[in-house]
Amino acid sequence: MRLHRFYINIPIEHERSTIKDERLIHQWRNVFRYNVGSEVILFDGSGMEFDVVIEKLSNREAAIRLVSERKGIVPKSPSTGSGRDITLYISLIKKDKLEWVVEKATELGVSKIVPIISERSEKKGFNLERARKIAIEASEQCGRADVPEIGEVVSLDETLEKAENVVVFDSSGTPPASQSLGTLPLIKVREDGNPTSIFIGPEGGWSEKEMERFKDSNMEILSLGKLTLRAETAAVVALAKLQ
Numbered sequence: 001m002r003l004h005r006f007y008i009n010i011p012i013e014h015e016r017s018t019i020k021d022e023r024l025i026h027q028w029r030n031v032f033r034y035n036v037g038s039e040v041i042l043f044d045g046s047g048m049e050f051d052v053v054i055e056k057l058s059n060r061e062a063a064i065r066l067v068s069e070r071k072g073i074v075p076k077s078p079s080t081g082s083g084r085d086i087t088l089y090i091s092l093i094k095k096d097k098l099e100w101v102v103e104k105a106t107e108l109g110v111s112k113i114v115p116i117i118s119e120r121s122e123k124k125g126f127n128l129e130r131a132r133k134i135a136i137e138a139s140e141q142c143g144r145a146d147v148p149e150i151g152e153v154v155s156l157d158e159t160l161e162k163a164e165n166v167v168v169f170d171s172s173g174t175p176p177a178s179q180s181l182g183t184l185p186l187i188k189v190r191e192d193g194n195p196t197s198i199f200i201g202p203e204g205g206w207s208e209k210e211m212e213r214f215k216d217s218n219m220e221i222l223s224l225g226k227l228t229l230r231a232e233t234a235a236v237v238a239l240a241k242l243q
Contacts, residue, residue, distance in 0.1 A: 003051070004032065005041045007136045007147060012042060012050050012066065019062045028057060039067070043145045047074045072145020075109035085195040086242065087112040089159055090235055091202035092121040097232040102131050106138035106148050108239040111195070114151035116159050120204035126153045156210060163197040166219040169238050170206055171228065173221035196242070200235045 006024055019025070028034040034054055042050045042064075049072040056063035076083040088110045090101060098115065105113055113135070115126050131150045139147045160166070199214075206214070214221055224237055 003039055003041045005043065005049075005140045005143070007140055008042050008044050011044050011046060012048075012052075012069075015066045016055075017064050017066075019064060020060065025057075025060065025062060028054070028062065029059070043072055043139075045146050047072055047145050049145050073143055074146045075144070076111050084109060084111075084242075086110045086239070087114060087163070087195050087197045088200070088235065088239065089114045089116050089163065089197060090200045091116055091118040091156075091231065092123055092126060092153065093202055093231045094122055095125075095127075097230070098126070099131065099134055101232050101235045102134045102150070103138045104236050105239060106135045106144070107142045108236070109144075110148050110239065112149040112151060114159065115153045116156050117153060118156045118202055118210060119207040120202045122202055128152065156213075160213070160217065163199075164195050166197045166199060166214075166217075167238075168199040168206070168214050168219050168221045169224055169234055170201065170211065170214075170221055171223055172211070173223040175223060198235075198238055198242075200231055200238060203231050 006027070008019065008021060008024065010019075010021075028038075028040075032038075034040070035057060036054060038054045038057075040052060040054070042052055044050075048069050050069045051067040052064040053067055054062055055065050074083070076085045086109065088101075088105050090098070090113070092098065092115050093101075102113055113131070128150060132147075135150055136147050138144075201210075211221075222238075224234055224241075229237065
């Protein structure tokens with residue numbers, strides 16, 4: 001029987017531990033109907049996975065016993081700092097679309113997701129805690145042993161002052177927009193621990209002023225083909241093109 005995976009926000013360091021995470025307790029008792037003797041897989045963001053047995057389960061806490069542990073799947077190794085370190089910067093779009101991007105970007109292995117305010121952003125609000133919850137659930141489901149960081153909303157200008165190895169996606173970029181999506185080349189991602197920053201604009205695209213800023217800074221500007229993609233589609237396609 002396949003064991004379910006759960007994220008826990010405290011390190012698992014001992015053979016026996018007590019858990020007081022309300023989210024987990026609720027899931028175990030009310031959703032999965034676990035009881036004493038049930039087995040689950042936990043991960044704490046360290047890159048390790050832990051097989052544990054529930055030895056006590058009440059309304060407020062659970063006692064667990066560690067059975068075994070192993071290295072899990074982490075896009076960027078927390079121990080060596082090497083691997084695929086990808087930050088997705090996406091202009092604010094409608095709530096449900098942005099939450100979908102958080103879920104799919106987590107599944108595609110990004111290290112960090114940062115919502116940005118550009119000139120044509122559709123809305124200014126962003127529920128950070130809900131986005132973090134979505135990222136946790138996506139990590140639990142897809143098999144990651146870590147959870148991507150979700151950043152606070154920042155302006156595009158603030159972002160460009162800090163971002164490294166920037167790749168901007170826009171229909172005016174290269175290769176020519178006349179190319180079809182299926183023929184677009186893969187994008188090589190650095191694996192030396194240095195981040196690759198992917199920029200996705202809003203539904204109306206980047207403004208002329210923003211495009212000039214990218215060009216003046218000699219940032220790489222790429223196209224995703226001749227078809228006009230929605231912002232959320234562009235984000236997933238761009239991430240899927242990373243190699």
